[in-house]
Amino acid sequence: MPHIHLKEYQEATLPCQIGMSRFLFRATNVNHRNEQLIAVEVEGKPFFILRKDEKKCLIKSDKITRPSPTYLIHTALLDYVSLTDAKVLSSNVHTAHKSIHFQETTALKPIEFFVTQFPQNDSMHIEVGFGSGRHLIHQALQHPNTTFIGIEIHRPSIEQVLKQISIQNIDNILLLDYDARLFMELIPSNSIEKIYVHFPVPWDKKPHRRVISKAFIEEAIRVLNVNGKLELRTDSENYYMYSYETFMGLRQLSLEIHKNRSIAVSSKYEDRWRLMEKNIYDLILINTEESPKRNAILHFKFPKKLCNSKRLEALNGTTVTFEEEFIHYERLYRIENDGMLLRLSFGNFKQPEHLYLIFRDDETIYFPQEPIATPTNYKVHQRLIKELHG
Ligand SMILES: C[S@@+](CC[C@H](N)C(=O)[O-])C[C@H]1O[C@@H](n2cnc3c(N)ncnc32)[C@H](O)[C@@H]1O
Structure with missing residues (x-):
């Protein structure tokens, strides 16, 4: 994770542009005044730098808003050093250069791409957790008319596969850096021919982190076309038994x-x-039924004058649960000169989303972007409005 230790820095007036970075605002944690978030935008992508002032000052990227590719973070950290005229004590950020493979391939897509223009092809395959990408690349080369969507949460694996895509000039793979369990809700019904889940992490001690769950299988059935297949391959007897039982919990299915x-x-x-x-x-589920289409989701806006800082202070640190969902108000920050910032996690217990909300006099907005337009997120967003209003 890129980070820099600093000393003797000067506070700068924000907003301001320096180098490639536009620094937007600063927000200080109301409970831990030595923790600040600095909003920055590089190449049109907004995110936060996290600053912790202890014996030394540490700056690094904030996990929730961390952008891809990593060089955007390097750029912002180096520009922050210039902005504050700081002395660097130690750093693992030496240069901020664009990886040639990121430049050459357009295969890596942001999640918003799938929200607004989900790719359409008669033959679409998805691989969840492609790791080294050996299977994904092999399949893509064997089936040039099929579109493959590879989903991974491990950045080095994504960069490695992007490199291969660029070297081998492959044009039928799209990659996504996202939790596959959340991604499932975005896929149109009856649109996918195959979903591969090969050697998922067994998570024996944290089963809620497993990819395979009842919700995942139900979504898989919805998105697979008739005769479409979900292929689970595992070496873990435990995971095999767990998945078998989860599959068997369904009312109707065809399994190999x-x-x-x-x-x-x-x-x-x-x-x-x-x-x-x-x-x-191998456990291979064959879908036998056509699923209903999903209705379009409207928007994630908030009414004006939603709540005041007293209400936010009261919510800070609390959790509300309802049905299978929850909202956890994790941390509250005061934005310098203008408003409050709330860090929260919400959604389904097994697959929470982590988000920030900005509260200003005349508006409440998600930062840096709205949650992904899934039915679960929309339901929780509606509940959030009621909660914030008090
Ligand atoms: C044990 S590795 C297997 C990799 C590859 N399928 C293979 O057979 O070599 C599991 C992979 O799944 C990825 N992964 C775990 N949970 C995930 C999730 N929720 N969404 C997407 N990828 C995930 C991990 O980062 C890891 O690369």
């Missing part, structure tokens, strides 16, 4: 089970398990 089936390409993980002579299990 294989043990030690060979497939056209084996992943890095598979090679490792085969060397250790571990068994490999």
Whole structure:
């Protein structure tokens, strides 16, 4: 994670532009005054730099708003050093250069791309957690008329696969840096031919983090076209049993089970398990039904004059739960000269979203962007309006 330790910095007046970065505003945590968020925009992408003033001053990117690619963060951190005329004590940010592979390929798409213009093709496949990308790339080369969407949350894997896409000039892969469980709700009904989930992390100690769950399978059935398949491949007997039981909890399904089936390409993980002579299990769900279309979601706006700082202070640190969803008001910040900033997590317990909200006299807005337009988020947003209003 890029970070810099500083000393002897000067506070600058914001907003202001320096280098490639436009610094927008500063907000201080009301409970921990040594923690600040600095809103910045580089190449049109807004995000926060997190600053912690302890013995030394540390600046790094904020996890929730962290932009992709990483060089945007490097740029903002280096520009912040210039802005504050600070002395650098230590740093792992040396230069802010654009990775050539990010420049050459347009394969990496932001989540908003899928919200506004979900790709359409008669043949669409999705791979969840593609890791080294061996299977994804092999499939894409074998099926040039199919569009592949690869979803990963591990940045180095994404960068590695982008490099391969660029070197091999592959034009039928789109990559997304996002939690696949949340992504499922955005996919149009009956649009996908295959979903691969190969060697998901078993999360034996934190089962709520597993990709496979009842909600995931139900969404998979909705998005698969008739005869479309969800292919789970695992070396973990525990995960296999857990998934089998989850599948069996459904009222109606068609399932294929294989043990030690060979497939056209084996992943890095598979090679490792085969060397250790571990068994490999496939659970393949075949969708048999047409699903109803999803209604379009309107918007995530707030009414004017929604709440005051007293209400926000009362909510700070609290959690409200309802049905299968929750809202946790995690941290409150005071924006210098103008308003409040709230960090919150909300949504379904198993797949929460983390967000920021800005409150100014005349408006309440999400920063840097609205939540992804899923039915769950919309439901929680409506509840949030009521909660904030008090
Ligand atoms: C054990 S690795 C397997 C990688 C690859 N499928 C293979 O067979 O080599 C699991 C991958 O899933 C990714 N992953 C875990 N949870 C995820 C999620 N919710 N959404 C997207 N990717 C996820 C991890 O980052 C990791 O790269």
